[in-house]
Amino acid sequence: MKKPSLFTICFVIFILCWVFLRFFIGGVISKPIPNSVILMYMALVFIAILVHISVEDTRFREFLRPIHETLVDENRSTRRLVFAVLIPLLMCGFTYTNIAKKANPPGDPRTVHPTPPDNLMYKDIVLGTMDKAENPFRHYEKDNPEAYKSHIENGRTVYYQNCFYCHGDHLDGKGHFADALNPLPANFQDPGVLPNFSESFFFWRISKGGPGMPASGTPWNSAMPIWEDYLTQDEIWEVILFLSDYTGYKPRTFGEGH
Amino acid sequence: MCRCSSQTKKRIFLIIGFVLLGFVLFSIVPAFAQDMTDAEYRPFPMIGSRNAAWIAAQLHLLFGAFILGVPMFAVIIEFIGWKTKEERYDRMAQEFIKLCMGAFSTTALLGGVLVFILLWCYPKVMSKLSGIFGPTMIFYVVLFFGETFTLYLYSYGWDKMQGRHKGWHLFLGVLLNVWGTAIMFVSNTWLTYQTSPATQYGKLSEKAKEGWLEYTLSQNPELTRAEVLKDVTDATVTNLHNETTGEFLGTVWDAVNNFTWMPVNIHRLIGNIAFGGSIVAAYAAFRFLVAKTKEEKAHYDWMGYNGNFIALCGLIPLPFAGYWLGREIYMFNNTMGVNMMGALFSWLFIIQAVMIGILFIGANYYLWSGMGRIEGAEKYARYRPIMIAIIVICVGIWMTPRTLSSISTASEQSAMGGSNHPHLGWFGLMTAKNTVVNIVILTTFLSFLFYRRSGKHPTANWKNLGNIVISSIFFLGVVVIVVIGIVGFAVESDVRVNVLTPWQVLVALAVMVVVTIIDIFMYRKATTSGTIKWGGMTDRSQYVLILLAITFTSLMGLMGYARSGLREGWHIFGVMKDTSVDAYTPSLSSAVNMVSIIMVIFFALVGFIFWLGLWGEKKKQKAVPTMETETLAEGND
Amino acid sequence: MKTKMFAYLALLIACGFSLIVLADNHEEEDMNKLVFPKAYTAGSVANGGKISGVVKFDGEVPEKKKLVINKDQAVCDAVPKFDESLVVGDGNVLKNTIVYLMDITKGKDFDKDAKLELDQKDCRFDPHVQIVPVGAVLTVLNSDKATHNVHIFGTKKNNTSVNKQQPKTRKKMRLSREGVAKAPEGPVEVKCDIHGWMKAWIAYVPHPYFAVTNEKGEFTLENVPPGTYKLGYWHEVCGTNNKEPVAVKVEAGGELKQDFTLKIKESK
Amino acid sequence: MKIRNYTLLLVILGMFSVVPFIFAQDTADDAEEAQKVAAGKEVYEKSCAHCHGTEGRGDGSAAENLLPQPRDFTRGLYKIRSTESGQLPTDQDMFDIITEGMPGTSMPEWETALDAKERWQVVAYIKTFYEGFKESETPPKEISLKGKIPYSKESIEIGKELYTQFACYECHGDVGRGDGTSAPTLTDEWDYKSWPANLHQNWNYRGGNDIDDIYKRFVGGIAGSAMPMFEDPAFGLSIEEAKRYTQLDNKGEMTAAEEEEYTQLEDKMANAFEILDLINAGEGDEEQRKFYEESMKTFYEKSWHLANYVKSLSPEKRPEAAIGKNALRSQYVEGELPPMDDAAWDTLKESYFPLVGQIIVEPRQFNPTIDSVSVKSFYNDTEVAFLFIWDDRTHNTSEEENEDTGKTYEDAMAIQFPVKIPKGPTSPKPYFLWGGKLAVYLWQWQASAPQEITELTAKGINNATVQDVQTDIQTDSEYTNGQYRLWVKRPLETGDNKDLQLKPGVFVPIAFSVWDGANGDVETKRVISSWYSFVLEPVPSVKRFIYPPIVALLSLGLLIGLRGFVQRRNTE
Structure with missing residues (x-):
């Protein structure tokens, strides 16, 4: 079997991390983690992956290769077409859900440890x-x-x-x-x-x-x-x-x- | 000086003009203050008094930090260049000081503007402060004079004092740093006094002791002298004023030597080095990115590396200094401590955590990138994913807030069973944070160690044993830190603050010191296999350097907000109430906005000054020293 | 020093006091119950004596309180019902008082043929106070066209609570398994939860020398072996004389009169 | 257990030393038990004694304000058992109650606080409080769950029928909200007030709410409470016959044939009950026993149907509180807002607001009877209408003064809003208990004046004033089958600066106070909620159709641009 590309590996690791946080930590072994915290952790994961792939030029190029190919390679025109349709569609859907989403009431940010008097x-x-x-x-x-x-x-x-x-x-x-x-x-x-x-x-x-x-x-x-x-x-x-x-x-x- | 072009002369006059303007503004402090006690506050047009003072103070502070930090390592580098007889070090040091020169006048000018704003807008406060600190202000002026004078001599005498006079030139450099540090110490007294106008009775001067005693007795006629004196040695004396007459009861020293003075001094000293290094690195990165020639690229790569190295050296002990400062604040006033860590400013510390996380990740990234230009560094690459994972996990823990109430929705909170997550909530506790920050520091240190070793082969016959020892020390160190961290969950906070955390810090420091020593001996006569290809850095890593500088600047701004905001509704905490329209603590979001605005102004000004620096250089083609096979780490040993 | 001593003293007194109160409380619990001999042997009694008398009520007779019938009025409110905790007849005679011998250890056996029935008629328990021998079977009747539930309270002494629904289709229910009182105790409360006003009392007794006063306030204890006994009484609101029972001496074949005059127990 | 097995083995193998080994085993068991009891005492005194008392009499220091009262262990009465009526619970029953707690009471679940060993120790210790545990030689008889009838629509239908036949409505009310005619007078054997369960709120069932639990409560009764062990009212009849009998029974006039049929059925039942009594007394011959068993089977079958029906009354689980996405969202309608009985209300999802006793200001309510209030809302361009629904077992409109307290106890409801809507998440709300420094705006409704709403302004729970200017608020209300429905309609804007002014899209804090007169609620004694949010849900904007395509086009453009950039770079 062909070895998956670096891009795929990174993508899979990213998704696995999310699954781990969302369902394993926030489900199997503990209570659900708030989305904002997951977002924060995922940002860190993203940075970690970015650091790993970009710190060496060769690896960075290898990582970018599938993206490059999809963008310009003559043989990849079908794939290119698929993405050209898929990505705008996704963006479209994403925007729609974001706009149509019902607003939730503001949380109750409360000072847990108020300042005591003198x-x-x-x-x-x-x-x-x-x-x-x-x-x-x-x-x-x-x-x-x-x-x-x-x-x-x-x-x-x-x-x-x-x-x-x-x-x-x-x-x-x-x-x-x-x-x-x-x-x-x-x-x-x-x-x-x-x-x-x-x-x-x-x-x-x-x-x-x-x-x-x-x-x-x-x-x-x-x-x-x-x-x-x-x-x-x-x-x-x-x-x-x-x-x-x-x-x-x-x-x-x-x-x-x- | 005669060799200078007319443009350079113009520039010098400009600078001197600025300095003098600042100086004039400064010297009128006491005169102004005396007359203006009748008005308590005067409004500043458009943006309001507080914002005006805030902007001026923060900008002044940023420039000040730069001009205080840079000479410190400039002198060291100059010294290295002198001893190793390598001209490139000398060149670099001179370049640093040139950057400094431009910033110096701006600092002075901003200082003047600040004083003017303060005097105009807060006459009563200034009169009170100048009443207490009058002598120090004069001292300050003298120091400032000395600093200016020395800097000019140092900078413009650089080329002339080469060779025979180099020793004297270096002395000038040291003197410059003495002036600079003293200036900072003096100005710190004023603002630390505002935050913590108190000290322990035992540390007071005799005059203050007597004055305080008399005053206390007059306020509590039912007490006897003996009763007051009983157990008083450890007591915190918060008020050194006679509230009715307003008379200051002690000597100036009593006001100077307050709880947070020394911690702030140390914190700022280290912070300035780190900040100065990062600005220099950012400058180098900028020059690297715009450089046209290979030589230029190589030079600024090297300079950026050094700047970042210095920033890192400052960054590593910085959390410890910060911890000390925090502890002193708790000691001075528990309420203020709780305020800082648990209440008003707790979210600020989360933002701080995010920024420090960026700093550490960025610094490591830069080091790892740098290993790409060293042949033979590949063998360390296999450890990198593990180190990335460790750092990211630690940073994740470090920035996990204790209370999620303001960043989670109500249904998420009910799913968690409260505003604390049952498990992640543990990460929010101080002991967890202390543990991970120590581990991040050790990991960063390890990155540096790898960098240092890259392309070198130790010849010592005990090298295998040495590696085993070093690995076990690291391992043990981390285990001990983690164990202490876990114990920290179970003990009283008093024990944790005063015993466990210092031990954690000590362990981390000990690991670094011991490993460094072993490593130096191991690599003493190392053979080199690879060369550093200066200029071979990726553009990405240079952007990281700029990002680091930006992060540093915002961080300083935010921490300034915290330090100042801790006083809440007081000009001088517990002594003089703020009764102005601005007598409230601005919200974090408005502070972040403010800090961002200040940062933009700062970088605009810095850019302008650097541009000024480039101005004169354009004409003469710089001779860039060629890079040899040596590593820089060696030079820095 | 002085304050400390006072404090100690006060503490001591408080402790003593609370002990007394506690002890008192303990007694109070038993005060409302019947007293039974440790053991009782049943046999034939020859030439036994008879104790009889009238129980009268002393005090202002409260007005008869008509019960509020808040449901099933068609069935339950056909006959007016009154609170039966204190039923005083003409001449101030007191109904529903148990009069009994406290310390008899030997005597006659229970009347095997006696019908032990608790009827629920017009949403009222009849009789209001009933003696049930330990181990006997109680037959509960439902003469109404309504569902009742017979709720006999549990007690501390292993007589677990009984609470059985008696649908209107079930005219007769033998409380055999559950109804067998395992130990003498009582009287225990009987309630119909569906009709909250329905209330009655059952005493589980180990010997037959118990009597419940009738409308005329009369009671009779027959065939008592000669000897000296403590004569006790129990009444729902007038309480017991457990603290000072009346000593009676029964002569062979003799007839003894002993009247009682009861007052409403002072509520604490 | 292990020791016992071990000994058993030895008894079989070691033929010669039977006696000493049995002896040894007994003493070992005793010693083990004693140890367990001692350990249990320690746990009990730390974790249980504050409610149940050191002597197990249910009189711990906390007991005073609790209802239901903590169990008195000295009488051997245990409400939640898997055993038949009049029997003691099994050890497992007691263990389960400790583990899972009793919903709707102050008995918490101890699963997390005590480990299983400790819980068993406590069971051993608690049993020492009642001698009956020692004396009973035979283990208590457990209720068999054989013949369970699956949960189905048909079964629920039959169960519904049986609900009436078994006279459950006497206490639990016609539709099961605990509002039966007997409900106000129920007490337990300690003379404390007890309320029949509201069968629509199964999260408050003390002994669990799955069908098996309900079945066990039904067959075994709830000892010490008013809930009896049920007897089949049509014992000996099949389900069809029973149905027929009820039909006839409810008929005023019967034909001769019906009369005869009726008598027949009655005789059949009387006969069956006769046999039942015999069997219960341990008598009866083989034939009768057979008949009894057949009839009991029918009874158990009926009980399962009934359990299924009861299960069907409650939602699957307690509704989620109206926080976050569940917040009360008023829906926009064009034109007139629907009146209280309009079917339009059924199209809305309820928002659920849990309530608790007010225990902050005297007089306090430690034993609330009202669990929650559910709310729906509509609005149009000028007005907003709310429908508040809450369960209350009793309808108290009494305006008569109570003799002892001189107060009137009646059902009431107050809906609380801030006068000024907080600007953002950090801007303070008024104190949730009728305001403080910041004022709240209230709608007060009382059962004695069911068509009236009074507007109040309050700056504290004891500092409420009736507004001088009363806005025209339309109200309608009804009480049926243990449930109040209150309908309120008000203009969005009133022009009175003491009133709340509403705008679509703005989240408004809302809170409730509810009084149950039958539970002694009056003045500050009441049930309350903390602040929740409601919003006039804005009509979705057209933006949701405009922006997405633009974004899609932009991202496509970006992709093309990126491709161009890469291509150029490659050629360079």
Whole structure:
């Protein structure tokens, strides 16, 4: 059998990459990947192929050969005709579908980690600056494990009486109310959530909820209640302890000297 | 000078005129500032104050970066030429400085324009800053003088000071760089102070300590001196002003030595080298593309290669410097850090990732293309697809955003089960990004290593062992980096930021250093089989060089936007609020537009200056040194 | 220091208190149920005594509450129905009270011929309170031209819930397999979910010394072996006297009168 | 299991040491079981106790606001079983429930959070809460799935007939929306309110929604709830006979022949029930047993038909929420917009908006009864019409004040829009809960005034005001078979700057609040949705016919140009 041309090989590799991303990663082993991300990855694949074929002149010429032949070779007039019909037709169809496509509503680009204010507040009480305010029970972890445990237990109760409707039994953001919420509730089992923010940050987000988001956090659209209306300061700190205890992820701390 | 044509003279006068104009504008800073405190803001016609200041500042900065970066490697290359007695190096260095000369006056002029705009539009801010930094501004003027003077001596004395006086000429070059670096350090104080007007108590001068203490006590009468002093050494002192009187409580040094000053200095120093190299390379690429003769092509191929090499040298440590800067910002103010990485500017960093990806891919592409003109480089070609794959996969991870909410449709989000992809979301975390960037750097380094080795055969009898050692070091290094990266998902961010990431960087650096050393020894007495056919580069690779320069420029512009925008609604963060009409952070898209406009202006100006440079050259036919069988890498060792 | 001590003290008191409350709660659960002897041996009783009496209601007799019949009116609303949780007859006599011996361990056997029927007539359970021997078969009748479902609640003691539909075509249903109570307990609630107002009670009992008061509030326990017993009662809204049962001494062949006066149980 | 097999082998082989080995096996099993229980306790206390209580009484800290309540394990009552009525569930049943969770309740699926081993351990531990598990010697009798009747149109037809015969409508309503006349009074054995399933929303079936599941619920009942174990009302009759009987039964006047036939059938049934009771009691002779088995076969057959019918009521799966491409798109029509009962509405696809309880502001609704609202829309050059459809089991128009709370509980609906449409994706929308700093514009409708819409402006859930200028909004509504249909028509532009002004092609945020009076919904206690989008779908532009050919020609030109370029290059 004739060895396929370099052009064909590249074309096949390109398509395979797409299939891999779209159906294997985005289907068999995980959830579907958004088109824009696939597009980004495919652009990279395209660049990679382009780099590979064009970095050496001989290979570049070999790659271009079928294109050249199709364009000018006397013996390839049928093929040329086919492409001369096919490509404009494809372009025609492509343009049509693009124009006729129904517009989709704008997504909800939301600031996931809004900028916290300088001071941490509970109602009107200033608890310190965002950097410095600490969980008053955190130190028990080292110096009084019993008390620490009891605070975690309190936190557990607070969580299951208030939070789990949305954030779920397993703290994975899949509570029984979660389906109808947009954006979805935070998933504390995600390693990107707890370890990236300080306890004071969580205190702020819990106590002020969706309505307490700052202007720089717009366009916000969070169903998170203003929990300071329902919970005491201690309860909020305790529930933060519980979150980290249950998931095993520690909120961000700031090392010595800050 | 007497040998100069009349046109050259004209040019010189033009340049001096520009410089003087800039200088005059500059020197009136304090005078202006004192009188204008009554008006807080004045509008700039048509485009508004902020945009005016933005354009002027960014252009000034780009030119400044160029004129600060280029002399650094010009001197080094001149030195190499002196030691190796190869005239072509000397020629190239001189050509670099000629490029510099044209840019220098433009820089000065733009600086003047900037100061004028700032003084006109933001008198209150300028008065406040000049109140704090008065002495440094004078120092700056002195330095500027020194720089101008030295540059002229250096440039116009080039031909005269050949031979016996070469040592002195080189000294001038070094002096030029000292002036230049100092200038940058001084001007950095002003803008870093605006971003992070704070330092640790322990680092303050005695005067500032005392002043701050007094002020704190006066503000909190219930506290005693001992109470305030307790545990205060590590505290961040954010406000060195008496808010009621506006008096500055410390010495100038206290304002200078703020959190981000040094990181910005280092970051810019390295960045300038990379930027300068890439602009030089772009210039060479342009000359290559328009060159008519073989000799010319060979020369500019070689020059482009060197420019790109310098840019790469700067590019590799740049992420580490950036990481340090980021860390200091987090240290200064956590909110600002979160703002930078997670909130306001997080998308900017995705764009940055895309650009850095382009830079790395482009740089590698150029190296691989270059191997096409070396005989005997073919044996490394078989590794290329793997390296392409590694780089592309790493860049893919590097540019994968954490949150896809703004680039995915609602139904895609529901299919993913949220705005984070359950698996790709992991790529969005810092530890993944750090890991891949280290791997990309190592791969780029490997490309360079191959390039260096192309056409050479080591004669050392331990060459096989050496290769095995080098391969295992690479392998181990990558494994360690990946393992650290994976561990990074599980640890607290504090540990990750302060322990794991530095270790990753150290491992990458160690691999590069050790491998370089081994490689140098291995190839010490290498025989050469192939020759470099300078001028044999493809046109494609030259376009890549130009693309790299453009990418660099936009990148600098965007990062400038981030650094400046981090202050949000403040002129001086936490000290002086921005109450002007522009007191909001522009959106990313408007920033991108702005940066693009600035980039176009910049390249237009650069093109004009280069054209000016060509002007004088047209008449005299340049003697281009013939290329011998040596590789350049050797020369750069 | 002081605040800490107070806190500890408060904690201690709170703990004690909650223990008491918990213990109380526990008892409360049993308070509403009948009390049975651990074991009971049935045999012949010679010369047994008789206990009888009248149960009266003490307190303001609430007005009869007419049930709201919100469906199947043609069948169900033909006869007016009233809430049967508290049926007080003339002279304040209280119907549907179970009076029984709590601690009898030996005595007569159940009356084998007694008909155990629970009728559903005019969308009402009849009788409202019923005694069913453990292991017996209950026949549920459907005298209506309507579908009912017999829902006998499950209990903790292995008497699983029974919920069977009884279509109007089925006049008679023997709750044999499911209906056999495995352990004495009760009374348990019986409901028809289709007709939400239909409610009755069944007590699964291990011995025959149980009586339900009739319209006149009367009860009789016959053939009681001589001895001293605790006499208990249960009423749907008046509760039980489990805490202070009446001690009765039954003489051979003797006749004993014991009346009760019940008040509405204070709801917590 | 392995140990047991192993021992079995040894018993056969090692004839001499039978006894000690059996003994050893027993203790090994016991030890294994004990270990399992201990491990299960740990898992239970971490993952289950917060709802089901440390003692398994269903009284964990979270239980207070949950409906259905968490299972009380101490009574051995399990709703979802594959066993017959009155029996305990199999271990597999319990394992399955833990694995898959119970849709429509707060019981999540634990498949991802706990591994299979842990789930089995939990099953072992949960069984210790109820003594009955220990005492029962024989394993519970599983419902046989033999004789399953394939899902078909005919079967569904028969099932529909049986639905009435079996009196399912008493609770589930005439068409199965859970709106039966008994629905408002249903409680479970713990006296908590329970609602009959809406058979049109099978994604809320607690025990799964395939035909086998439905069949099992039907044959085995749902223990502890009002759902009984069904008895064939025409036991002993064939399906045809049963049909005939129902026919006669519904007839007012019967002829003598019919009368006789009717009596015959009744006798036949009475006889059959007699036999049924006998067999149930373990009595009856061979002939009767045979008759019983035949009749039971018919009953099971009927049950399958019924299961098929119930299955047919719901869509294949829960409709996708109206996001992205599913957004509500109002279709353009020329001329008058169709009134509520017009057949034109049937041509439109519904957009589905899931709803959740409002648990942000007191009073809160933790146990919503309304699952979703579906919307269709038309518009013309001057007006837009919406049809809102939602299922509500009860029709509450009561204007009477509740004695205890002094409030009136009635069904209501509010449709929410921003006053100003956000300019782009980054421009902020009002707070989704009736606005905040940015105001929202609302249409409020109440069941007590079914032909009226009130326009409100709100800047917060407790900060709504009736607009002074009420636009003429036409409304029509009806409640049938557990479903509300609300029709609203308004001009696109009202000229009132407090109202939303509509233009084709612009995506407009939309959100809903729905009140179910029977569920105690009043004021902020209600079900809500977050923001969704709707658009007056623009009439497709002619551009789609103009541009494509131009592009095609251009690309052809480009190709020719490229060819020319290459040719020239080759010749050079």
